[in-house]
Amino acid sequence: VAGFAAATAHRGIRLLRVPTTTLSQADSGVGVKNGINFMGQKNYLGTFAVPWATLNDFLFLHSQPFSLKRAGLAEVVKVAVVKDAVFFDWLEEHAGALAACRPDILEHAVERSALLHAEHIARGGDAFEMGSSRPLDFGHWAAHYMETMSGYTLGHAEAVSVGMCLDILYSVKKGWLSSRQAERIIAVLKALELPVFHPLLTRRTKDGACEILKGLEAFREHLGGQLTVLMLTGIGKGMDVHEIDAALMEECIREMQAQAASLE
Template sequence: MNKKLPAIRQEFQVKYSYQLLFTQHLFAIKNPLFKDVLAEYRPNYPVKCLFVVDEGVLEHHPKLEGQIKSYCNNFKDQIQFTDLIAVPGGEQSKKNQYSVDQCLKAINENAICRHSFVVAIGGGAVVDMVGYAATIAHRGVKLIRIPTTVLSQNDAAVGVKNSVNAFGKKNFLGTFSVPYAIINDLDFLKTLEQRDWVAGIAEAIKVALIKDKQFFEYIESNAEALSNREMEPMAYLIHRCAELHMEHIAEGGDPFESGSSRPLDFGHWSAHKLEYMTNYSLRHGEAVAIGMAIDMVYASLTGVLKDDLDRVLNVMKKVGFSLEVPFEKDVDIKELLNGIEEFREHLGGELTIPLIPKMGTKTDVHSIDYPKMEEAVRSFTYKPQNSI
């Protein structure tokens, strides 16, 4: 056969839609929200639900499992409870395949299909991991995220990414998939440790610096109230941060990150490396705060940022962040700087680091002055006091 056959080309578009809802006491019988979310999908038909819950959440909310079962039983015409499994909280859930296998086993044993729901309840790492498991089962079962930390309610759970760690790298394995819904229950925040309450504020500062000067000024004027765990400013912070995040996904033109520019990863090249190098003793938000501080100083050293460096650093400190890089040895500094190339590798293609030239805007740089970046890192390194 000598005749060359023509290429076949096709193009199609897929429309995605999802919602972020706010409530308190989600599984109180008097609160119909969760039942109504399932009714939107399939009215008057019992929809199978598998609940995967962060062990730490169950520990701090010992009545939660019973509340979920009672709620499902009360609305059994709409909800078919199948099982509730507990998984380790924090980065432990993402460190290896064990937690993913737990979820997949439960999905299989409870016959969760593509018209059923996996309901992930926990912090950002758990939501990431459960989302990954749900996406690879049957090429994708439906997912409802119920984030329980500040960081997950304003950032980690409101996007379209799922992941686990592998080969010593954060988020090496992952998927893009759109959850059916995210439900923020502010009541879960009341039992957070102070570190976790504060850590989530980092992502709000990040998105404010990138996109919204007025939002940064709100955080600045409410820094003390936020540090003191006042719920009203925190509720607004979560709502506005999540809103900006979701607007970026919808309007940025690259929701599945096929390009190299990722403004929402401001401060993240070093944050991911810091988490790994400290064996995840740093919370993600704590590492992001340090990462933003490093990049703000670097932007100042290179002339990208003209003003507001001290103002931004002071706000982060006032909220409650320590901006100390937890090591000072040359070998550790070099290893941290290797995170720049690992970040490029994770993105693929051209190195793209977002920097802040002025509050509320960002610019991308595609090369790094390593001596100046090292200077920026060392400005935050640990300096032990001389013993007397």
């Protein structure tokens, strides 16, 4: 809200961001977007506005409640799997220390994630999202819609973790991503005690349709026309996809549900 106000008052006044959570220090705090949920839609109101500066103070990072501190690592894993295989290897190696939020390990993970996000925005060629697949939004088409479906009781980080798992499995089913690489990513999410399934994925509309798939249409509208989502072809590699096989996506959801049930 503050960012939106700063972007519109007097046609824009300088905004200094001071993000205070793992999620915001690692991701959104270094971005160029301001978004406000409105009329039941995620980020319906907002602007693109480059902050004058962002101050990531680790004193804030370490003062969070433990659950919030760890949950934000979902976006750290995301940027690693779409942008930096070497960083993902590091996350995999230090998953135990990250799960415990060991200060030095947490700080390195957040700093590296923030730099990767900032580098893509500055040098990716489409900072204001006029045509790209927005790789930093990997897994977000489902995540955003789950948040809406939950009445925003489901946190963004948790929703992103589940959304990534769905698109990872879809990438495997399409033959783009090896099952071994998928297993490695899911294992890291589990090690960080992030969710890999949520019952909202199975919810049906009154006419029996899979409700989460409405998130694809919402995502297409948000992009301004053509659906473009990123799917994985490897850790640190992705490709743009413009069509989604709804039946196959539902198959992925059923498989995720069965796997979750087997662990109960």
